[in-house]
Amino acid sequence: MRVKPYNKAFMVIHGTLLSLVLLTVYGFYSFDYKDVNFVEASIQTLQNVKMMFIEPHFSHFTFQEALYQVAITLGLAFLTTVFGAAIALFLGIFAAQNLTNKAVSAVIKGVVAFIRSVPTVLWVLIFAVAAGLGSVAAVIGMTFHSVGYLIKAYSEAFEEVDKGMIDALKASGAGWWQIIFQAVLPSTATYLVSWTFLRFEINFAVAVAMGAAAGAGGIGFEMFMASGFYYDIQEVGMITYFILIFAILLELVATRVKKNLKTAEV
Amino acid sequence: MQVDIFLKKKLHNLSFILLLGTAVLGAIILTEYDVAKGFSSVPAAIQWALSNFYPDSESMEKFPDIFEKLVETVLISVAATTSGAALALLFAIAGSSTTQFNRFLGQVSRTIATVFRNIDMAVWSMILLFSFGQSAFTGYFALFFGSFGFLTRAFIESIDEVGDSSVEALRATGAGYFSIIFQSVIPSSISQMISWILFMIETNIRSATLIGILTGTGIGFAFSMYYKSLDYNAASLVVLVIVAAIFIIEWVSNYVRRVIL
Numbered sequence: 001m002r003v004k005p006y007n008k009a010f011m012v013i014h015g016t017l018l019s020l021v022l023l024t025v026y027g028f029y030s031f032d033y034k035d036v037n038f039v040e041a042s043i044q045t046l047q048n049v050k051m052m053f054i055e056p057h058f059s060h061f062t063f064q065e066a067l068y069q070v071a072i073t074l075g076l077a078f079l080t081t082v083f084g085a086a087i088a089l090f091l092g093i094f095a096a097q098n099l100t101n102k103a104v105s106a107v108i109k110g111v112v113a114f115i116r117s118v119p120t121v122l123w124v125l126i127f128a129v130a131a132g133l134g135s136v137a138a139v140i141g142m143t144f145h146s147v148g149y150l151i152k153a154y155s156e157a158f159e160e161v162d163k164g165m166i167d168a169l170k171a172s173g174a175g176w177w178q179i180i181f182q183a184v185l186p187s188t189a190t191y192l193v194s195w196t197f198l199r200f201e202i203n204f205a206v207a208v209a210m211g212a213a214a215g216a217g218g219i220g221f222e223m224f225m226a227s228g229f230y231y232d233i234q235e236v237g238m239i240t241y242f243i244l245i246f247a248i249l250l251e252l253v254a255t256r257v258k259k260n261l262k263t264a265e266v
Numbered sequence: 267m268q269v270d271i272f273l274k275k276k277l278h279n280l281s282f283i284l285l286l287g288t289a290v291l292g293a294i295i296l297t298e299y300d301v302a303k304g305f306s307s308v309p310a311a312i313q314w315a316l317s318n319f320y321p322d323s324e325s326m327e328k329f330p331d332i333f334e335k336l337v338e339t340v341l342i343s344v345a346a347t348t349s350g351a352a353l354a355l356l357f358a359i360a361g362s363s364t365t366q367f368n369r370f371l372g373q374v375s376r377t378i379a380t381v382f383r384n385i386d387m388a389v390w391s392m393i394l395l396f397s398f399g400q401s402a403f404t405g406y407f408a409l410f411f412g413s414f415g416f417l418t419r420a421f422i423e424s425i426d427e428v429g430d431s432s433v434e435a436l437r438a439t440g441a442g443y444f445s446i447i448f449q450s451v452i453p454s455s456i457s458q459m460i461s462w463i464l465f466m467i468e469t470n471i472r473s474a475t476l477i478g479i480l481t482g483t484g485i486g487f488a489f490s491m492y493y494k495s496l497d498y499n500a501a502s503l504v505v506l507v508i509v510a511a512i513f514i515i516e517w518v519s520n521y522v523r524r525v526i527l
Contacts, residue, residue, distance in 0.1 A: 008525055009457070009525055009526045012522055012525045012526055013456060013457060013460060013526055016460055016464075016522055017460070020344060020347075020348045020463070021348060023341060023344045023345070023348075024344060024345040024348040024349060026341065027341035027342060027344060027345035028345060030338075030341065031338070031341070031342065031345075031402035031403075031406070032338070032401065032402050033401050033402055033403065034399065034400060034401035034402075036398055036399060036401040036403055038403070041397045041398050041399075041403065042397075044396070044397035045393075045394060045396070045397045045398065048393065048396050048397060049393065052393065071296055072296055072297050074293075075292070075293035075294075075296040075297040075299075076293075076297050078289065078290075078293045079290065079293045079294065079297065079299060082286070082289075082290055113513075113516075114509065117472075117508070117509045117512040117513060117516070118505055118508065118509055119472040119473075119475040119476060119508065120472070120476075121475060121476045121479060121486075122475065122489065122505055122508075125489075125490075125493060126311065126315065126319065126505075127307060127308075127311050129311070129314060129498075130307050130310040130311035130313075130314050131303060131304075131307035131310070131311065134298075135297045135298055135299045135300075136299060136300050136303050136304050136307055137307070139297070139299055139304065140304055140307060140308060140311075205386040205388075208386050208388060208389065209386055209387075209388035209476055212388050212392065212480060213388065213476055213479050213480050217297070218297075220388070223389065223392060224392065224480075227392040227393070227395065227396070228392070231396075233396065236392065236393065240385060240389055240393075243384075243385070243386065243389060244381065244384050244385055247384035247385075247386075248380065248384050251380075251384065
């Protein structure tokens with residue numbers, strides 16, 4: 001057997017790689033470097049990074065306050081994930097092609113694609129005009145994006161439900177809600193939980209960023225103050241350690257949860 | 267007996283809901299989230315957006331300016347993703363348990379990738395802003411570090427999915443390390459990897475907006491400039507331009523994925 005070496009997939013793979021490299025080269029050529037001396041700035045960055053991570057300290061707040069600020073960020077991420085999951089669970093059912101009619105599914109999916117393509121920070125800033133800067137705008141704006149992400153994930157999980165199972169329940173006279181609660185949700189629960197956890201992990205990082213960019217409070221805001229107002233690199237280092245530890249903890253928990261789910265399923 | 271099962275299930279569900287409710291309440295108090303305002307702000311925001319947040323003829327004059335910023339942002343995202351992917355490939359080969367040449371080095375490269383992945387791009391951009399200022403370097407390196415960390419994990423998963431069987435088969439025939447990598451590992455996982463790279467470019471354009479707001483570069487800077495000067499018509503044009511760009515990239519990557527996967 002001889003495989004044709006120049007099939008379409010081969011051409012597309014090489015075309016994609018080539019265009020990525022060309023765009024990258026053109027990009028490097030066209031960037032606005034603003035006369036920054038690359039070597040000097042790199043050395044300075046390395047020195048900064050060294051100072052950050054080797055000599056971190058607190059100057060404008062204490063250890064307890066830092067923990068409290070991380071807790072606020074976690075709280076923002078948690079609220080966003082819970083609200084997002086609740087709304088997405090409901091709408092995700094209507095977005096799954098096998099559970100509703102095609103038109104409803106297409107409309108929801110189109111709207112969701114639009115919501116997802118707008119960066120989270122823009123949603124937060126748009127809501128901030130109506131609600132003022134703070135936790136309300138941050139949570140609502142972040143929820144918008146979470147809903148978009150989770151509806152896509154959930155509805156794809158629902159669409160993979162075995163058609164025979166739904167048909168069997170239909171034949172035995174089960175109503176639509178019974179099919180949802182007795183067949184669709186139980187058989188997709190593992191996917192739903194792992195997607196939701198993954199989103200919680202993402203939302204923590206987003207909440208840090210929103211604290212910095214949209215005044216949502218929490219550890220991100222402290223970081224923004226330390227770097228933008230006090231120019232205190234060592235404090236930035238301390239805050240980075242805090243964020244890093246919590247992010248890695250979340251990742252470990254998420255991996256653990258996914259593993260547990262996989263073994264529970266089998 | 268059957269009753270017991272249902273009772274147990276009910277109790278289980280009830281305790282889960284109670285736990286979740288308590289946690290939500292705790293988070294609401296902690297973050298000083300105003301629930302009533304949360305509900306009322308959604309219709310208020312929609313009403314405001316309908317009456318203020320749309321591009322008008324005046325803002326269309328700023329389109330060339332905005333478009334130029336968009337191209338810059340897209341190019342930075344692509345450049346950061348591509349170069350990040352090249353480095354990530356090296357680290358993934360060194361870090362995957364299938365292809366690592368040394369257990370210790372494997373652990374080291376996985377740890378490095380974990381650290382880079384978990385320091386958020388927003389954090390990187392604030393660190394880099396100290397020395398690189400408002401130049402393209404700041405955004406580029408922030409995206410580069412983030413992409414590198416994420417893609418290393420994704421690539422390791424792609425390589426592991428290919429499995430050891432083909433690697434073992436080649437090893438049994440006496441193939442050297444590099445011929446195993448170039449003849450088996452990379453060819454069989456390249457389409458997965460391209461799919462991840464395309465996903466990363468999409469994500470990076472969105473992150474670039476955030477980094478731009480924080481560091482004053484690219485399309486994010488354009489948005490925050492118009493937003494802060496209350497020129498909401500121009501700001502909405504920026505949003506639409508970003509959405510259009512992401513739709514086009516999503517469309518291209520869906521096409522590529524359909525052909526290669």
